[in-house]
Amino acid sequence: xxxxCSIYDIADNEVNRKWAYDVDGRKFxxxxxxxxxxxxxxxxxxxxxxxxxQENYYVLDICNRSSSRKRKWNGTPADxxxxxxxxxxxxxxxxxxxxxxxxxxxxxIPAYYQSFFKNLTAENDIPQxxxxxx
Numbered sequence: 001x002x003x004x005c006s007i008y009d010i011a012d013n014e015v016n017r018k019w020a021y022d023v024d025g026r027k028f029x030x031x032x033x034x035x036x037x038x039x040x041x042x043x044x045x046x047x048x049x050x051x052x053x054q055e056n057y058y059v060l061d062i063c064n065r066s067s068s069r070k071r072k073w074n075g076t077p078a079d080x081x082x083x084x085x086x087x088x089x090x091x092x093x094x095x096x097x098x099x100x101x102x103x104x105x106x107x108x109i110p111a112y113y114q115s116f117f118k119n120l121t122a123e124n125d126i127p128q129x130x131x132x133x134x
Contacts (some may be wrong), residue, residue, distance in 0.1 A: 091120075093123060
């Protein structure tokens with residue numbers, strides 16, 4: 001299962017300003033990618049897709065800065081500090097928490113996953129708009 005500490009905020013990373021173009025010269029825009037992954041066999045490179053249906057991944061070299069001025073940043077993967085995207089688990093609504101727990105009690109959620117759902121943090125219900133509409 002996905003751990004909260006394995007989700008990183010690459011949009012807030014100072015290094016991402018150096019990632020202007022991928023290895024094929026395509027402009028890399030964080031707002032356009034749908035999937036991103038790291039392959040341990042490709043040190044210093046990230047693989048990404050702009051569409052889920054896309055068959056092959058594009059390659060982004062995070063160790064070589066590419067920009068319109070073609071200056072290079074010759075860092076190493078260890079120089080790229082990724083910060084966690086979250087400080088802790090994100091809370092869910094009380095209603096969702098209640099529904100998930102009832103699904104666990106009915107065994108609609110497999111026993112293997114039930115401890116995850118039962119340990120989610122519930123927040124206060126989102127306030128509803130109480131203004132009168134005439």
